[in-house]
Amino acid sequence: MLEPAWNSRQDLPKLIASILICFLAAAIGSIFTSPQIGGWYAGLEKPWFAPPNWVFGPVWTTLYLLMGIALFLVWRKGLERPDVRQGVILFGVQLAFNAAWSLIFFGLQSLFAGLVCIVILWVLILATLIQFWKIDRIAGTLLIPYIAWVSIATCLNYAIWVLNPLG
Numbered sequence: 001m002l003e004p005a006w007n008s009r010q011d012l013p014k015l016i017a018s019i020l021i022c023f024l025a026a027a028i029g030s031i032f033t034s035p036q037i038g039g040w041y042a043g044l045e046k047p048w049f050a051p052p053n054w055v056f057g058p059v060w061t062t063l064y065l066l067m068g069i070a071l072f073l074v075w076r077k078g079l080e081r082p083d084v085r086q087g088v089i090l091f092g093v094q095l096a097f098n099a100a101w102s103l104i105f106f107g108l109q110s111l112f113a114g115l116v117c118i119v120i121l122w123v124l125i126l127a128t129l130i131q132f133w134k135i136d137r138i139a140g141t142l143l144i145p146y147i148a149w150v151s152i153a154t155c156l157n158y159a160i161w162v163l164n165p166l167g
């Protein structure tokens with residue numbers, strides 16, 4: 001059966017809500033991150049592969065937009081479907097861990113707890129990506145840059161923890 005074409009009256013509010021949900025998580029995370037960039041974080045020893053601070057804003061903005069579109073593509077399939085409900089729930093849990101990492105790493109300044117959180121986040125992103133892929137291949141594909149970036153962030157978190165053993 002062919003999927004119905006874009007229906008802007010039904011789909012546009014879902015698209016906007018999906019993107020806003022992701023940017024709400026970003027805003028929550030930035031409450032803890034922004035004040036620490038020039039202070040505590042600047043004072044940490046970082047590995048050679050740490051990106052410059054200016055890279056994080058554009059990358060995360062792009063990733064949150066892609067995440068929102070992926071969520072929309074799955075949500076529009078209908079929450080009455082068990083696989084869609086499971087995918088949306090997984091997405092929500094990983095998004096909560098995404099925001100929690102900023103609180104733990106930057107807000108609480110806990111490098112090890114941040115590492116534990118980001119490893120759990122990575123596993124949740126993978127589970128979400130697989131579930132989204134089963135529902136809508138484009139939605140799953142849109143999460144690939146996210147898991148790639150979080151893979152880099154996990155390595156960065158680990159390296160910072162190793163280089164700053166009291167953190």
